[in-house]
Amino acid sequence: MSLATVPVQAATAVALTGVAKSFGAVRALSPVDFTLRAGECLGLVGHNGAGKSTLMNLLAGVLQPDEGVFTLHGEAIGGAYDVRSAHRFGVRCVFQELSLCPNLSIAENTRIAHPSIRGLGWRRAAARLVGAKLDEIFPGHGLAMDTPVGNLPIGQRQMVEIARAFTETRDKALVVILDEPTSSLDATAASQLVSFVRRFVAGERSAVVISHKIDEVLAATDRVLVMRDGRIVADRPTGAFSRETIVAAMGHAAEQRVAAAAAGARSGPAVVTVASADAASLPLAAHKGEIIGLAGLAGHGQTSLLLRVHEAARRRRPGIAVHSAVALVAGDRQADGVFPLWSIERNMSPRWLRHLTRRGLIDLGAERGRAEDWRKRLALVCKSIESPILSLSGGNQQKALFARALGSPAGLVLMDDPMRGVDVGTKQEVYRLIRGEAEGGRTFLWYTTEMDELFHCDRVYVFHDGRIVREIAAADLTEERVVQASFEQAPAGSAP
Numbered sequence: 191m192s193l194a195t196v197p198v199q200a201a202t203a204v205a206l207t208g209v210a211k212s213f214g215a216v217r218a219l220s221p222v223d224f225t226l227r228a229g230e231c232l233g234l235v236g237h238n239g240a241g242k243s244t245l246m247n248l249l250a251g252v253l254q255p256d257e258g259v260f261t262l263h264g265e266a267i268g269g270a271y272d273v274r275s276a277h278r279f280g281v282r283c284v285f286q287e288l289s290l291c292p293n294l295s296i297a298e299n300t301r302i303a304h305p306s307i308r309g310l311g312w313r314r315a316a317a318r319l320v321g322a323k324l325d326e327i328f329p330g331h332g333l334a335m336d337t338p339v340g341n342l343p344i345g346q347r348q349m350v351e352i353a354r355a356f357t358e359t360r361d362k363a364l365v366v367i368l369d370e371p372t373s374s375l376d377a378t379a380a381s382q383l384v385s386f387v388r389r390f391v392a393g394e395r396s397a398v399v400i401s402h403k404i405d406e407v408l409a410a411t412d413r414v415l416v417m418r419d420g421r422i423v424a425d426r427p428t429g430a431f432s433r434e435t436i437v438a439a440m441g442h443a444a445e446q447r448v449a450a451a452a453a454g455a456r457s458g459p460a461v462v463t464v465a466s467a468d469a470a471s472l473p474l475a476a477h478k479g480e481i482i483g484l485a486g487l488a489g490h491g492q493t494s495l496l497l498r499v500h501e502a503a504r505r506r507r508p509g510i511a512v513h514s515a516v517a518l519v520a521g522d523r524q525a526d527g528v529f530p531l532w533s534i535e536r537n538m539s540p541r542w543l544r545h546l547t548r549r550g551l552i553d554l555g556a557e558r559g560r561a562e563d564w565r566k567r568l569a570l571v572c573k574s575i576e577s578p579i580l581s582l583s584g585g586n587q588q589k590a591l592f593a594r595a596l597g598s599p600a601g602l603v604l605m606d607d608p609m610r611g612v613d614v615g616t617k618q619e620v621y622r623l624i625r626g627e628a629e630g631g632r633t634f635l636w637y638t639t640e641m642d643e644l645f646h647c648d649r650v651y652v653f654h655d656g657r658i659v660r661e662i663a664a665a666d667l668t669e670e671r672v673v674q675a676s677f678e679q680a681p682a683g684s685a686p
């Protein structure tokens with residue numbers, strides 16, 4: 191990187207001037223100028239693969255720029271800039287692909303990010319610091335600091351990653367980057383985080399929020415930068431944007447709500463039934479052609495139900511009957527989704543292969559053709575579908591998982607909060623696809639933490655504490671009903 195001093199205003203916390211980054215032939219970032227002011231919460235939005243994470247990984251010292259000048263808190267960086275230098279300047283990052291070690295406890299993971307916690311009793315000190323931060327950001331989180339992180343569901347892991355980034359020792363957190371911080375949080379935790387970030391920047395500290403949840407960006411930020419194909423294409427105070435103008439600046443067509451509830455969808459045969467576990471839980475049934483939403487606070491049994499149904503398709507599970515082949519779109523793509531050493535194409539095709547086999551041999555041409563078709567349908571941004579899956583941005587990896595499930599012949603598709611990190615334009619395409627597939631007779635069980643997505647469902651089951659406490663038909667669905675039911679201890683029957 192070429193280094194020189196650039197003049198900056200006193201209130202500028204970060205100025206990156208003319209920074210560019212390529213990965214081989216992929217130009218991830220054209221030279222861009224980026225500034226972040228002290229006391230500001232900046233929203234960074236753009237389509238999947240626009241270059242948001244790359245730009246922030248440069249600021250976090252994870253990647254080195256090909257060219258450009260860095261100035262932090264008025265000081266021009268005069269040498270190599272890496273993760274350690276970023277930490278010294280108070281730059282912290284909450285990564286989209288969580289960076290916690292699964293075999294270590296919450297306290298031990300905190301120590302890794304904060305080397306100044308040392309000496310006798312470091313574990314207790316780390317537990318106290320991160321525990322206090324969790325209490326401050328997510329009151330009522332209920333986490334024990336000696337729990338191995340790998341035992342936590344993804345939403346709680348995301349909370350730990352966030353609290354760890356904001357934890358302060360003698361090293362202060364001055365600039366915190368949050369890359370898709372609420373992608374696995376339910377609405378309550380997400381709004382706790384937004385309130386905390388507003389308090390955080392009320393002093394002279396700054397935050398950058400990367401998100402595909404546009405309403406959240408509008409609520410949390412002071413200014414919004416829109417990126418497109420490695421460039422910054424719009425930079426305005428948040429108040430000067432609306433949801434529609436942000437979506438348009440990203441290069442997406444205007445959003446349209448897909449018609450909900452296919453009339454009479456329920457009349458088909460049951461594809462899956464789950465008996466009630468006890469008197470405090472309702473049974474579940476999904477019929478051919480139905481889109482069934484699973485709602486409630488994160489971690490209240492929705493994912494575990496999907497996994498039990500998935501297992502029941504292979505071997506008998508008490509109380510669950512599955513009358514179809516199943517495909518799963520994993521929500522925790524790092525743990526359950528991608529095959530990290532395989533190409534994009536190979537990651538898409540495992541569920542299709544049986545149908546692409548001729549005389550015991552895989553028809554590679556057909557596999558390639560189908561993968562190319564899904565690449566186009568989902569606007570997957572990549573140089574080639576033969577590239578490694580890990581060369582894709584997070585949202586594009588998620589699209590490959592969609593292609594794997596939707597391209598399979600399975601009659602029942604299980605979706606575990608599958609839109610994590612997927613951009614607004616692709617979501618619209620996927621919603622249309624799901625509705626079209628349902629009309630063609632496919633059944634969907636769809637757990638989502640995004641309230642808006644429940645309105646694409648024909649019926650919704652609300653979970654609390656591992657039980658189904660409410661069934662709501664599309665016609666009766668309101669946000670208030672879902673929120674109210676999320677805190678119910680026992681079934682209240684169908685909505686009136």
Ligand SMILES: Nc1ncnc2c1ncn2[C@@H]1O[C@H](COP(=O)(O)OP(=O)(O)OP(=O)(O)O)[C@@H](O)[C@H]1O
Pocket residue numbers: 213216217218236237238239240241242243244245286571572580581582583584585586611613
């Ligand atoms: N390690 C890598 N190797 C090759 N290409 C990469 C690598 N990391 C990122 N890219 C490419 O750089 C481009 C920008 O990716 P980036 O992750 O910055 O996008 P993004 O805007 O954060 O997307 P998303 O919303 O999906 O997270 C993409 O085309 C991506 O495929």
